Amino acid sequence: LVEKTTKKIKHISWKKQKQLDIHQALNSDPVDIETLRKAAVSEGGLLTDDVRRKVWPKLLSVNVFDLENHKDFNQVLLDVRRSMRRFPRGIDERAVLQEQLIDIILDVLRRNPQLHYYQGYHDIVVTFLLVVGERVAIAMVEKLSNHHLRLDFMDPTMDSTKHILNYLMPLLEQVDSELHDFMLRAEVGTIFALSWLITWYGHVLSDFRHVLRLYDFFLASHPLMAVYFAAVIVLHREREVKSSECDMASVHHLLSQIPQDLPYEQLIARAQSLFTCHPPAELAHSAALITISTFQAFQMSTQQQRPDSVLRREVVNRHDARLSRGAPPSRAAHQLVKAAVWGLSATLGVAALAVAQTAMDWAPDFLLQLF
């Protein structure tokens, strides 16, 4: 037994020593590439993915900081690293997804300098990453950012967002003036709903299934629907609110803690009928919102789409035409395909797992599409 234990200790210390050597080699200036190469070749290789993420770029002489040149890079990094809750549990899988999430966000921001990153944006993007994978997520998030989140959330300041929140109280007044007056007396304001709105509830709901259900709803609805849904949640909790102490702290605290067992289907139906009865135009006395004015054009464009089968055929035809003309595919496109293949294979396991865990009946379809 003693022998076994000492052997085990020896085994651990051998790995520890190797990790220490690698750490030192990475930190010496210039980087001690010979030691890194030896470590990669010798028994056990680079040991963990965590080490690999640092050493692999060095083996190919890639400066990862060149890729990080964006004013919001540090902020994005900080936010993604600490939002563990939104990712599947496996540590290595999570690390890969987190890197992808950072990439998607920075990619969209780089190509759209008019958009400004805000804390909570990553909560929206991660939902798309987990469902459709990196490649499609980039395209979807870009469109969503320009049409739904637009400058109203993605301004340098949140002033326009405050405007959007201003719809909440008039909505409550239409349905339950007593509740409205109570909240007015408490001077609670509407900031309790800020994180709901700017993350489409991704930041505040712990069950991924519920987030997905709401994204179904919001993707098919007017950008202000998230505010209507906020109103419906408050209305749903009318009794609790009215029986709390009538001061800002109590009501803010109560409302900002969303109960996890909300009757989502019922609330969605209610939000929709609230929207029909009191459309934004009726409430928009003063708020002139950029998103809203461009949304009509966006919605028109959504009506001109072809089914996937036709779109796929078009792609094949285009490809054939190009081949017959002998034109080489553009370098950028080629790189994109490579990146997508890598991204997809890396995401696949985790994304599928995440979806399988939460939406069993839907997973097979999702997997079939990928293979």
Place this chain on the structure above:
Amino acid sequence: MAYAYLFKYIIIGDTGVGKSCLLLQFTDKRFQPVHDLTIGVEFGARMITIDGKQIKLQIWDTAGQESFRSITRSYYRGAAGALLVYDITRRDTFNHLTTWLEDARQHSNSNMVIMLIGNKSDLESRREVKKEEGEAFAREHGLIFMETSAKTASNVEEAFINTAKEIYEKIQEGVFDINNEANGIKIGPQHAATNSSLAGGQGGQQAGGGCC
């Protein structure tokens, strides 16, 4: 629970310096190594005792990102105390203190007690800001200063409680008008019974759908 006074605090400072972790350590006596970020404003409360009197601290924890500034600003008003936090392992969070301070002074009442906090004192090996620099900044701007660790809980109690003591002294000296709630101080309810609820039995149109 009955209290003699209620003090309203606000916690401000750059993103990721540990504002929410300080609050969690103070209210719940625990530390989360990876704490999810704060969007908008969150809220915590705890009872303390000063001079034999029960004092309720109502603490508003704010988002650190610049773009939320216009929202968090409205919470300065009506705060009796502010914890201005930087991270001793990140020089930039120290460099931004002047902006934070200007912002706080401009939007709060002039008597607000401000405590400067250099957080993450457990990470000595990664320190970028010397303790003396924090002390000098505090002296120059008339703030109280402390280095804390939300992780080990070192000085966390002290930071919140010393701020309260300072406010309490100001009340005794008559600096604060305690009848004006805009100062962030409230006198406790005279009667032990808490406010009776206003819950009306009739309650609006509850049923799902049909608002038309």
